Amino acid sequence: MNAYTSKGIVDTFNRHINYLRVSMTDRCNLSCRYCAPFRPELIKKEKVPTLEELYRLIEIGVSLGITKIRLTGGEPLCRKGTIDFIKRLRDLEGLKDITMTSNGTMVANYAEQLKEAGLSRINISLDTLDSNKFRRITGADLFSDVWEGLSAAVQCGLNPVKINMVVMKGFNDDEIEQMAELSIKFPFHIRFIEYMPIGTDLLSTQTSFMPVSEIEKRVARLGGLKPVASNNTDGPARRYRLEGGQGEIGFIGSMSSHFCSSCNRLRLTAAGYLRPCLLSDEQINLIEPMRRGLSDTEIKKLFILAAAKKKREHRLNFSNSRVLKTSMVSIGG
Numbered sequence: 030m031n032a033y034t035s036k037g038i039v040d041t042f043n044r045h046i047n048y049l050r051v052s053m054t055d056r057c058n059l060s061c062r063y064c065a066p067f068r069p070e071l072i073k074k075e076k077v078p079t080l081e082e083l084y085r086l087i088e089i090g091v092s093l094g095i096t097k098i099r100l101t102g103g104e105p106l107c108r109k110g111t112i113d114f115i116k117r118l119r120d121l122e123g124l125k126d127i128t129m130t131s132n133g134t135m136v137a138n139y140a141e142q143l144k145e146a147g148l149s150r151i152n153i154s155l156d157t158l159d160s161n162k163f164r165r166i167t168g169a170d171l172f173s174d175v176w177e178g179l180s181a182a183v184q185c186g187l188n189p190v191k192i193n194m195v196v197m198k199g200f201n202d203d204e205i206e207q208m209a210e211l212s213i214k215f216p217f218h219i220r221f222i223e224y225m226p227i228g229t230d231l232l233s234t235q236t237s238f239m240p241v242s243e244i245e246k247r248v249a250r251l252g253g254l255k256p257v258a259s260n261n262t263d264g265p266a267r268r269y270r271l272e273g274g275q276g277e278i279g280f281i282g283s284m285s286s287h288f289c290s291s292c293n294r295l296r297l298t299a300a301g302y303l304r305p306c307l308l309s310d311e312q313i314n315l316i317e318p319m320r321r322g323l324s325d326t327e328i329k330k331l332f333i334l335a336a337a338k339k340k341r342e343h344r345l346n347f348s349n350s351r352v353l354k355t356s357m358v359s360i361g362g
């Protein structure tokens with residue numbers, strides 16, 4: 030049974046919910062073809078939680094045992110005030126870890142401030158090392174900005190710097206090995222992510238999909254791929270290191286190998302809904318009840334309800350992909 034215990038929220042399947050992903054905004058300066066190829070309609074400004082409202086919701090989550098926050102989006106650095114917001118979060122008692130997923134295009138400008146504000150680590154999305162292909166994937170000519178962002182993040186100690194690569198068959202799978210080799214020369218943790226059929230018709234056919242088993246085989250061909258012992262901040266990635274590597278390799282198989290049994294997450298969307306699962310449209314409106322004057326205790330009950338709605342595992346597959354109506358940028362990937 031779902032319950033709030035001395036450990037925090039424990040859901041129906043005995044999963045301890047201590048991780049909140051927060052979509053800071055549905056705005057993004059890129060339009061990645063696997064994420065937001067047709068710009069979804071933007072959430073009306075007045076519907077977006079203010080930073081004050083967002084802080085209150087996070088504070089309530091932390092009082093229920095959330096210890097880790099990831100700021101995402103959209104592009105979190107597109108929202109004004111994100112750095113000061115991190116500073117405020119840093120002082121929240123009980124919150125141990127503040128991380129971010131970013132497209133990296135603005136990280137070179139903000140890396141030091143982010144570190145100083147209290148960000149512990151950063152994941153930067155980069156799906157190709159070819160600047161022309163980068164433009165075709167993202168719609169923008171900003172490959173070198175992302176590369177500078179990666180260097181700046183390493184230099185200022187946002188450690189580890191992870192690179193998220195969404196592998197799309199026939200499009201960037203020819204770069205798997207090259208991307209893996211980056212982890213030898215640089216201290217990057219490369220995370221190969223299976224393409225998920227979310228919010229896009231463009232690549233929603235199974236032909237774009239490459240399972241992590243296949244990606245792993247390609248990386249293993251380089252030789253010397255060794256497992257690394259996991260710790261509790263690893264999330265769903267299986268971790269490895271190439272011989273002599275400064276960094277690591279991780280594989281995230283959201284479609285082919287469910288990691289739902291260890292899912293410890295809730296997601297706060299850019300529109301202020303609490304979502305039990307990335308891959309299901311079910312969500313609970315927090316912002317409207319909060320604006321109607323709900324007390325913290327009543328909002329806590331909504332958090333516990335959201336955890337109660339977590340299913341044993343997600344049901345998304347390629348034949349029912351259109352069932353998912355919410356876009357990745359508003360949910361927060």
Ligand code: SAM
Binds near residue numbers: 130133193224226
């Ligand atoms: N703007 C930031 C960025 O580009 O990293 C944060 C938001 S983005 C939605 C976060 C992550 O979502 C990306 O790293 C990407 O891996 C993941 N993502 C988006 N669409 C995806 C898809 N269709 N399949 C797999 N991963 C996806």
